[in-house]
Amino acid sequence: MTLLNHRTEGPATAPPLLLGPSLGTSYALWDKVAPELSIGHRVVRWDLPGHGGSAAGLIAPGATVGDLAGLVLALADSLSAERFAYAGVSLGGAVGLHLAAHHPERLTSLAVICSSAHFNGSKPWRERAELVRREGLAKLAESANDRWFTPGFTVPELVRDHREADPEAYAACCDALAAFDLRDRLAGISVPTLLIAGRDDPATPPAHLREIADAVPDATLVEIPGASHLAPAERPEAVLTALRSHFGGGAKRxxxxxxxxxxxxxxxxxxxxxxxxxxxxxxxxxxxxxxxxxxDETLSRRERSLITLTALVAHGHYEELAMHVRAARRNGLTPDEIGAALLQTAVYCGVPAANSAFATAQRVLAEEDGA
Structure with a gap:
């Protein structure tokens, strides 16, 4: 099966986080946010059909947001991501709402950015689809800055992506937006949900995100000043702060x-x-x-304690060593095993270092026995 083009960043063992783009852009929309998120997540950002590196044939006229959600699930399956966190912008956000409403068992949490539960009715999107099928994307791309960013701001790479998208695939995505209306399913969404609105967004104004926040149980709404429709590109720091707080599983764990x-x-x-x-x-x-x-389950905590003790001795961090001798006891190491590890450091780190380490460990173990 042909998959959506995607880019994966972060540790393979970290919890997966999928990032969805807006219409007319590529996964480059996340360039200023994804690297930071990948510190604590396995970040997978994907391209819409006919956008970036994704094949145009993945979508057909009359497509729905559910069709796009199916492609995202196929991508997740290929990466063995049975459950994942998800964030999406505009059309990518609509995909996230569909997943939360129809496939809640797959999501751990959701962030919807500069998006909506409906996109102002079907007529404007039907008209845009007809225009693109007839004339291509060059003329529409000329107005991208006005639709996407506040005055004076631009990201040339994203405007180029808009111009170079496949017209038929773009029009099919317009068909999906025309048919999308999830308002009657919002109250049933149960995954932890964050809504991020750009205060200056003309396409999906803050009221659209507030409508979702008011309907989804326990949802949180963040409004970002100085941001238009592509907030992750225009105000990446503010978006990153909100996403870190919402997806803070790594910090909590x-x-x-x-x-x-x-x-x-x-x-x-x-x-x-x-x-x-x-x-x-x-x-x-x-x-x-x-x-x-x-x-990381590759090593046990006992093994990690042994490694940590020797590393601290090697660098002479005896205050930290005391803390990790206590930690080693909590992780199941006996005093004899701790002593054996320190004796090993005498050979490879030097006798003076091991002498100081034994003195520190002896003090800590005596305190532990006394307690």
């Missing part, structure tokens, strides 16, 4: 593992000392070190 390994008392002390200056670093530790590395 990492914090849980961090507490299991280091103990509540240590983590609580670290959190109490957090300041605005150190907040991003603490988030980085939770997402990356604990949410990605320590949760």
């Amino acid at each position: 990492g914090m849980a593992v961090r507490r299991e390994v280091l103990g509540d008392a240590h983590v609580d002390r670290a959190q109490s000392r957090q300041t605005p200056f150190t907040a991003r670093f603490q988030d980085f530790i939770s997402r990356y070190a604990w949410g990605e590395i320590w949760t």
Whole structure:
């Protein structure tokens, strides 16, 4: 089966996150957001049929958003992503709403960006489809900046993608937008849902996102000033902040593992000392070190503790070593096993380093026995 063209970024073991584009663009729409999201997710961004690198033959006249959702599910299946988080812009957002309404068992969470549960009726989209089939996309691409961005802003690569899309596939996507109206299914959406609106978006104004937020149980709405229809390209920092908060599974999972390994008392002390200056670093530790590395099932926690102890000795980080001797005990290592690991460091890291390490470990183990 021919799949949607896509690009995958991030660790293969990280939770999958699929990113959908808007009509007339490619996965380049996510260029300023996807690399950051891939720190904690296996990010898969895809192209609409006839856009970017996707084959035009994947869609036909009279297509529906459900047809596009089926292509996304086929892509997810090919990547063994049984369940995944999803974010989409405009038409890509409509695909996400369809998935949440009709295939909730596949989604872990959803973000709908500059989109709608309906796109102002079928007439304008039928007319646009007829125009594109008759005249191609060159003339329509000339107005892309006005429809997509605030005055004075542009992303030439996206405008080029608009101009170079396949007219028949583009028109079929217009057919899908013309037929789309999910308002009667919104109340039944149960996956955690975030709505992001561009305050200056003329295509899907904030009221369209507010309508979804009011209907979907427990949905969250974020309105971004200075953003038009393609908010991830125009205001990537604001979009990234909202998505990180919503899709923060890596940070949440990492914090849980961090507490299991280091103990509540240590983590609580670290959190109490957090300041605005150190907040991003603490988030980085939770997402990356604990949410990605320590949760990778390739090695057991016992094995990770052994590796960590030797690495800390090698670099002389004895304060951290004390913390990880305690962690090693929580991860099931005996004092004898910890001693054997430190003895190994005497051979490969040097006797003075091992001497300091034994002194640190002996103090910690004595404290643990006393407690």
